[in-house]
Amino acid sequence: MISQRKLLERLDQMLEDGINGTFEEKSFDESELSRLEAKWYRYLTSSKLAYLKTKKEQERIQEMVSDVSHQTKTPLANILLYTELLREQDLDETSRKLVEEIRQQSEKLDFLIQSLVKTSRLEAGTIQLAQVQNDLGPMVEAALSQIRPRAEEKKITLRHDKQRTIAKYDPKWTQEAVFNLLDNAVKYSPERSEIAVTMKEYEMFSSIAVSDQGIGISPEEQPLVFGRFYRGSEVRGQSGVGIGLYLTRQIIEGQGGYVTVHSKKGSGSTFEVFLPR
Numbered sequence: 001m002i003s004q005r006k007l008l009e010r011l012d013q014m015l016e017d018g019i020n021g022t023f024e025e026k027s028f029d030e031s032e033l034s035r036l037e038a039k040w041y042r043y044l045t046s047s048k049l050a051y052l053k054t055k056k057e058q059e060r061i062q063e064m065v066s067d068v069s070h071q072t073k074t075p076l077a078n079i080l081l082y083t084e085l086l087r088e089q090d091l092d093e094t095s096r097k098l099v100e101e102i103r104q105q106s107e108k109l110d111f112l113i114q115s116l117v118k119t120s121r122l123e124a125g126t127i128q129l130a131q132v133q134n135d136l137g138p139m140v141e142a143a144l145s146q147i148r149p150r151a152e153e154k155k156i157t158l159r160h161d162k163q164r165t166i167a168k169y170d171p172k173w174t175q176e177a178v179f180n181l182l183d184n185a186v187k188y189s190p191e192r193s194e195i196a197v198t199m200k201e202y203e204m205f206s207s208i209a210v211s212d213q214g215i216g217i218s219p220e221e222q223p224l225v226f227g228r229f230y231r232g233s234e235v236r237g238q239s240g241v242g243i244g245l246y247l248t249r250q251i252i253e254g255q256g257g258y259v260t261v262h263s264k265k266g267s268g269s270t271f272e273v274f275l276p277r
Helices: 004-020 035-087 093-124 137-153 171-187 244-253
Strands: 132-135 157-160 166-169 194-201 205-211 258-263 269-276
Touching: 035 093, 093 244, 132 137, 137 157, 137 171, 137 194, 166 205, 166 269, 171 194, 171 205, 171 244, 171 269, 244 258, 244 269
Parallel strands: 157 194
Antiparallel strands: 132 166, 194 205, 205 269, 258 269
8 A cells, every 4th residue: 555655755746746847647547546647637627638638739830820921911012012112103182091091901910910819929939039138228219209100190299218228128119019109109199299118126126117298097098008910999989909908918927027007097197117137
């Protein structure tokens, strides 16, 4: 008969292998196990099968999204090209508005497809975030350069606190996360308003805060804004696909950080990214 100590050691090893994803059916012989060990064995075996099934499904979805991206790239590029050619023609006002709508919707579709590809790769773990300890300033400046033309169209002032701030982060993907926050701030801010970007260092984290003077977010909706495809009740009539904040959270949490939102309806919002130092 197996001693109690031996039984506990074997159960502990089973659980450890299950947590590490190294549990193998051949590791244990059910004929030699106690009733409790046998149940534990069957549970871990079914859990591993469920994990493998889920992983296979994730890979299938990622492959499908990549295929869609690849197959739509050329048609979308052609639509945008022909749209630009149409804009150069001598069109009446109604036709010009329709051409502009086609351009905007095509760009929206292209953005959605590319965002879905990035999201699926992040979720599947196929994208490795290469974190290096560096100043956040140059990365934030690059994100601001990206959004500046859109801000100028609405005569929005971009204010940047250029304080040197060190964090451990992936420059390329973090820039995309910060750009998404800036894009939302410009999109939902009134003309001639101001967007402020500030950076701070704490004991364990460094932060980047993007504050706007826009429409704000109600307390009920704040926990929901990072959901995939979620669009607030106040912005559903405006352009956007509702995936930017979700992608931002995936990128930041993948680096051991987190994102917060502080807002009051009608009084603007502050989204703050925290990255480990």
